[in-house]
Amino acid sequence: MSEQTVKKEIVEPLLTWYNAVKRNLPWRDKDNAYYTWVSEIMLQQTRVEAVKPYFNRFISRLPDIQSLAICPEEELMKLWEGLGYYSRVRNMQKAAIQIVEQYDGHLPKDFEKLLSLKGIGRYTAGAIASIAYRIPVPAVDGNVLRVVTRLTENPQDIMKTAVRTEIEKQLSDIIPVLAPGDFNQALMELGAMVCVPSGSPKCNICPVKEFCRAYISGHQEAYPVKAKKKSRSIEERTVLVIQDGCCTVLRKRPGKGLLAGLYEFPNRLGYYSRTQVLSYVRDLGLDPLYIRELPDSKHIFSHIEWRMKAYQIKVASLDGELTQDFFFAGREETQQHYAIPSAFGAYLKYLREA
Structure with missing residues (x-):
């Protein structure tokens, strides 16, 4: 043997x-x-x-x-x-x-x-x-x-x-x-x-x-002996928790690719300043009332790492349709129906503030 x-x-x-x-x-x-x-x-x-x-x-x-x-x-x-x-x-x-x-x-x-x-x-x-x-x-x-x-x-x-x-x-x-x-x-x-x-x-x-x-x-x-994995790529993102007092803005991700078909907070590639965030929120057809920074977060996927900064933005009540496939979702509705991936886990607690 x-x-x-x-x-x-x-x-x-x-x-x-x-x-x-x-x-x-x-x-x-x-x-x-x-x-x-x-x-x-x-x-x-x-x-x-x-x-x-x-x-x-x-x-x-x-x-x-x-x-x-x-x-x-x-x-x-x-x-x-x-x-x-x-x-x-x-x-x-x-x-x-x-x-x-x-x-x-x-x-x-x-x-x-x-x-x-x-x-x-x-x-x-x-x-x-x-x-x-x-x-x-x-x-x-x-x-x-x-x-x-x-x-x-x-x-x-x-x-x-x-x-x-x-x-x-x-x-x-x-x-x-x-x-x-x-x-x-x-x-x-x-x-x-x-x-x-x-x-x-x-x-x-x-x-x-x-x-x-x-x-x-x-x-x-x-032991065990394992070859080193290739280093993950780093992706900087800005996450936006946009709320009107009773609801939060969400979007369904595309049906293919990373986190396919799940729901997410609006987020942008790169780090946005307050001024850039407020401009983007207005482009969505919303009227921002105030903005505050939220704690940074990160999430590690198998091949990529998201490093996120985030803002919570209060907006006036919606009058009309949102742009870019976004929609307002109520707190209970979100808890019961919309699966939000753990990549955004650090910001899920703010759903309770809607």
Whole structure:
């Protein structure tokens, strides 16, 4: 056996540890493939504790695949509001429609068929297949990659497809046929709770440390190896919270591109002065009464970083139509119907002042 191969001896202590300490999560141990699917999509780029209330709200409104398939887009975006990466939920709905049309509304009990669904990659397919259907296939996410590369002191770049494929193969060779879902979740749980991504791993409580080459050599924090990402581009923006005393100006973003189809405050590329802001507000057909600066904010996307300065502008009550596709929205209307992305999260509290 190669030194960089995961040892089968980890299986028993890992499962024993997992069954003793696993977290009580609303989607766990339900034997519900839909719950597994929804939770795994939500958990991409989002912490477990943050996902819990979103999951409960989502499932309460859309309890099954059929209801997801027919949910109006505006409501779907509102249910996802705050989770970010909205293409994930759009792809979920497309996959739900596929499932209704091709599989009678049930996620297929087949790894390759799961892979054919929109937005489902090898990790998500592995999670659904192993957790919900007890099919012995691995589910390799970032937590699992970190655990395995530390166990084996694998010096290769985990961003390379070939490396992930090799780790999948290694895990396929040792995954227990009777408990594949527990094994995959145990690896994920170990990565989330013990073999953590930031700070020092908690090796003193690790159930498999005696099989971990990085622990034995004292080089835990050298793994995983990951090539540096290209630096994000910086984009300066001016955000305008324009209100008339009871409503706030919003606009729906285009149907394609960044934050497609979501709602936003008026915003301009570059930093505007007070004079420029007031001129722009007048160009919208509004009569500004006063203006004040709001705290700066920033939001990081995968490829770009918005650095925002902002102003709150009170205007006289609207008389006539706004220009440039903007509209006034009431406070309750906004809370119930209009999904505003977390990029503008620092300014959502001012909606209450409308």
